[in-house]
Amino acid sequence: MKKGSNSVKIDGIDKKILRHLMKDARTPILEIARSIGISGAAIHQRLRKLESSGLLSGSKFVINPRVLGYSTLAYIGIYLDRAMSNPQAVKALEKVPEVLECHYTTGNWSILIKVLCRDNEHLMQLLNKKIQAIEGVSRTETFISLDQQIDRQISL
Amino acid sequence: MKKGSNSVKIDGIDKKILRHLMKDARTPILEIARSIGISGAAIHQRLRKLESSGLLSGSKFVINPRVLGYSTLAYIGIYLDRAMSNPQAVKALEKVPEVLECHYTTGNWSILIKVLCRDNEHLMQLLNKKIQAIEGVSRTETFISLDQQIDRQISL
DNA sequence: TGTGAAAAAGATTCGGC
DNA sequence: GCCGAATCTTTTTCACA
Numbered sequence: 001m002k003k004g005s006n007s008v009k010i011d012g013i014d015k016k017i018l019r020h021l022m023k024d025a026r027t028p029i030l031e032i033a034r035s036i037g038i039s040g041a042a043i044h045q046r047l048r049k050l051e052s053s054g055l056l057s058g059s060k061f062v063i064n065p066r067v068l069g070y071s072t073l074a075y076i077g078i079y080l081d082r083a084m085s086n087p088q089a090v091k092a093l094e095k096v097p098e099v100l101e102c103h104y105t106t107g108n109w110s111i112l113i114k115v116l117c118r119d120n121e122h123l124m125q126l127l128n129k130k131i132q133a134i135e136g137v138s139r140t141e142t143f144i145s146l147d148q149q150i151d152r153q154i155s156l
Numbered sequence: 157m158k159k160g161s162n163s164v165k166i167d168g169i170d171k172k173i174l175r176h177l178m179k180d181a182r183t184p185i186l187e188i189a190r191s192i193g194i195s196g197a198a199i200h201q202r203l204r205k206l207e208s209s210g211l212l213s214g215s216k217f218v219i220n221p222r223v224l225g226y227s228t229l230a231y232i233g234i235y236l237d238r239a240m241s242n243p244q245a246v247k248a249l250e251k252v253p254e255v256l257e258c259h260y261t262t263g264n265w266s267i268l269i270k271v272l273c274r275d276n277e278h279l280m281q282l283l284n285k286k287i288q289a290i291e292g293v294s295r296t297e298t299f300i301s302l303d304q305q306i307d308r309q310i311s312l
Numbered sequence: 313t314g315t316g317a318a319a320a321a322g323a324t325t326c327g328g329c
Numbered sequence: 330g331c332c333g334a335a336t337c338t339t340t341t342t343c344a345c346a
Contacts, residue, residue, distance in 0.1 A: 008223045021217035025181035028322055042331050044324065057220040061177035064213040065310045067164045075231075075261070075268060090305045102306035105231070105299040112231060112299060116310055143261040143268060149246045150258035154221045154272055184339060198314055200341065 008053045015156045017043055018050070022153055025059035065116055072117040073148065076131065077109035077141040085136025086110060092134040098126050109141070120144070164209045171312045173199055174206070178309055181215035221272055228273040229301040232283070233265035234293055241292025242266060248290040254282050265297070276300070 010018070013036065020032045029047070033040040050056050065071075080089055086104065093099045093113060101114040117123040123144070131140060166174070169192065176188045185203070189196040206212050221227070236245055242260065249255045249269060257270040273279040279300070287296060 007225075010224075018217065018219060022219065023214075023216070025215035025217045030322055039332050040323075041325085041333080045330075053223060055219055055223045057218050058179075059181035059215060059217045060179070060309070061174065061181045061215045062213050063174060063178065063211055063309065067209060067211045068166075068310070069163075070310060073259075075259075094306060097311040099306060100308055100310070101304065103229075103231075103299075103301035104303045104305070105301055107297070107299040109299070112301070113306075141263070143259075143263040143265070145259035145261055145268070147260045148257065149260070150250060150255060150269075152256055153216070153219065154224070154226060154256070155253040186339060195315055196340075197316080197342085201313075 008055050010050070010055070010156075013038065014046055014050060017046060018156055021059070022156075025061075069118050070116050072119050072123050073145040074115050074117070074123055075143045075145070076113050076115060076127070077105075077143075078111040078113065078131070078137055079108070079139040080110040080136045081138050082136065083110070089134055089136050096126070096130050098122075098130075164206075164211050166206070166211070166312075169194065170202055170206060173202060174312055177215070178312075181217075225274050226272050228275050228279050229304065230271050230273070230279055231299045231301070232269050232271060232287065233297040233299075234267040234269065234287070235264070235295040236266040236292045237294050238292065239266070245290055245292050252282070252286050254278075254286075 016036050017032055020027050020035070029043050030040045033043050047056070078089070080086060089111065090102055093102050093111075098115045098117055099113050100116055103112045104110070105112045115123070115126060117126055123142070127140060127142065131137060172192045173188055176183050176191070185199050186196045189199050203212070234245070236242060245267065246258055249258050249267075254271045254273055255269050256272055259268045260266070261268045271279070271282060273282055279298070283296060283298065287293060
């Protein structure tokens with residue numbers, strides 16, 4: 001199977017393995033092996049295959065930003081003057097550490113971004129001094145996440 | 157330090173360790189140790205402390221949904237009839253596997269959700285048959301992500 | 313907090329089925 | 330595709346600075 005192919009087939013055992021690792025990337029393979037009744041070597045083989053299929057794009061430690069004093073999460077819809085501004089705007093947004101995601105979107109805005117700030121004050125500074133300062137940005141609409149109830153990956 | 161405390165201080169070594177693990181949760185501790193010139197035991201100690209501080213909320217395998225045929229990512233703003241509908245609506249959304257995130261937000265909508273579908277057809281079915289069918293949902297606004305240029309965590 | 317060394321556990325390879 | 334055994338690496342613990 002070529003890397004990045006979009007016709008990967010996974011069976012029930014693959015799903016079980018992945019479900020374990022999606023919850024905790026450091027789950028020992030041997031522990032998974034014991035829990036699903038297969039040898040560690042077999043799981044190792046399957047993981048190698050899943051990896052080369054491009055389905056596994058890596059693993060991440062998840063840190064809780066709240067503990068570092070970052071508790072304001074928001075989405076910002078951005079209107080750009082000209083479509084031409086897009087690539088430059090994205091380049092500028094990449095340099096803003098508070099920006100976690102950036103999407104070109106259909107609909108009202110040119111761009112939708114997700115930002116993480118310490119508090120509302122920080123968010124206001126971010127909007128006024130950094131986002132609005134980007135060339136091409138004409139207007140923004142901000143949606144603060146008061147509470148996030150769901151946060152998960154694709155279900156297998 | 158209590159679990160979940162919001163006054164955790166981390167030093168440069170902690171940051172180096174976390175930066176490694178945020179990129180790849182399975183990086184061996186000893187490899188990190190070699191790269192930053194400290195013993196593996198010391199890193200182990202620091203990780204235990206960071207964990208009990210609540211800063212580390214786990215680790216995840218990241219899978220590439222595109223390889224499974226899921227290539228349409230969208231945000232949907234949802235208007236609810238009455239504020240009272242919120243908890244029930246969230247409960248209903250939890251049962252919809254396509255919903256990856258769900259936020260109570262300030263602004264126009266009651267709720268903003270992120271969904272992952274195979275294609276636009278699937279997204280349309282999702283909207284018509286599942287989202288609109290939820291009690292309390294009066295109207296929705298959909299923003300399809302044509303391209304995601306930035307996807308990252310808080311920068312340390 | 314850190315270290316080095318020892319012990320325990322896990323990852324990886326490989327021949328064989 | 331899977332297994333088991335052998336080997337190598339990593340994790341974890343602990344006494345000590």
